[in-house]
Every structure is written in C-alpha cells, then in structure tokens.
Amino acid sequence: MTVKESKIIKVLFVCMGNICRSPTADAVFRKKIKDSRLENKIYVDSAGTHAYHIGEPPDQRxxxxxxxxxxSMHALRARAIQPHDFIDFDYILAMDNAxxxxxxxxxxxxxxxxxALLMEYCQHSHSCREIADPYYGGLHGFExxxxxxxxxxxxxxxHICK
Structure with a gap:
C-alpha cells in the first residue's frame, strides 16, 4: 500500500532537548512533505528526551x-516525549544512540x-550513524x-512512500 492509499503516517523526531537536532529534522521533513504534496498524508512532530527547554523555540543558531x-522553524516549540507518543506515532526516530x-x-x-536512528534512512554512504549534538560547538556543527x-x-x- 502506498502512502497515498493509507492512513496518515506520523513521524516523531527526537533528540535531547528538542531545540537543535529534532526541530531541524522536523522542519526539513515537513518541507519535503509539502514539496511532495503529502502534507495531508504524513504528520511530523519533534520532542526531547529531557524537559530542559519546554515551550522554548529552537536554538537561534x-x-x-x-x-x-x-x-522555517519559527513556529516550533520544544516539548518532552510523552507516553502516548509511543502509541500515536508510526516512526520515532532518534538522532543518536544515547x-x-x-x-x-x-x-x-x-x-x-x-x-530507530534517523540516519538508518540515509541512502548515501555516510560513515556516521549518529547526528551529533551541535549545541556546544560552532556554526559548522549546525551545518x-x-x-x-x-x-x-x-x-x-x-521509504514511507513505498
């Protein structure tokens, strides 16, 4: 069954504080969905495993x-993962092994x-399977x-569209 024939697929991206990596994944994937005209077929959200920044916007960098x-990430706000997320979402993708x-x-x-790890879906040969936290690094980390x-x-x- 293709994504066009099925129920709404729900994807949750997760990092530690939900202000750097997971909102970046949220924004990128949301745009890919919109560009593919699948916004009524795939729902995207992000969360953190820790409640450090609840309600805050993503890191300015x-x-x-x-x-x-x-x-664009201006509308996103940090939240912590909740028990119901494990039931509600079809894909829960972490940025790193921790x-x-x-x-x-x-x-x-x-x-x-x-x-799963988000990088498990990377189709390019990439040596890194984890997306490192750029919070304490320079701008290169965010790039x-x-x-x-x-x-x-x-x-x-x-993968979802197959």
Missing amino acids: AQNTALQRGY NLAILQERCPIQYNYKL NVLDMVEMASQGLLE
Whole structure:
C-alpha cells in the first residue's frame, strides 16, 4: 500500500532537548512533505528526551542555519516525549544512540519496532550513524546536522512512500 492509499503516517523526531537536532529534522521533513504534496498524508512532530527547554523555540543558531536553506522553524516549540507518543506515532526516530537508548527504556515493548536512528534512512554512504549534538560547538556543527538530516530525510520519505 502506498502512502497515498493509507492512513496518515506520523513521524516523531527526537533528540535531547528538542531545540537543535529534532526541530531541524522536523522542519526539513515537513518541507519535503509539502514539496511532495503529502502534507495531508504524513504528520511530523519533534520532542526531547529531557524537559530542559519546554515551550522554548529552537536554538537561534539552528534556526538561522535552517533558514539559509529555506527551512522555517519559527513556529516550533520544544516539548518532552510523552507516553502516548509511543502509541500515536508510526516512526520515532532518534538522532543518536544515547537518546535511542532512553526511548527504548521508556517504550512499551509492543511499540519497540517504531524506534530507530534517523540516519538508518540515509541512502548515501555516510560513515556516521549518529547526528551529533551541535549545541556546544560552532556554526559548522549546525551545518553538519542540516547536511545529515537532509540526506536521511530523503531516504525516509522514499521509504514511507513505498
């Protein structure tokens, strides 16, 4: 069954604080969906495993980097992952192994199949399977996050559409 024939697919991107990596993935994937005219077939959200920044907008460096490539994050606000997310979402994609491990601990066993690393969907040969947290680094880290998210998002969209 193709995405056009099925129910709404729900994708949740997860990092630690939901202000850098997961909102970047949210914005990139949301734009890919819109450009593919699938916004009524795929729902996107993001969350953090920690409640450090609830209600805050994404990091300004992440927003500026994304905006330079045409992705808007201004409407996004940080939230923490909730127990119902494991039920509600079809894909729960972590940015790194540490956050994936936290998700695996919290996730009811019957929904573990929904958990993965976002980079597992990257179709390009890339040595890194994790998207490193750019928070304490320079602007290059935010560019690198965006590069990796763009590559993996394209593969994820193609996977969902099959």
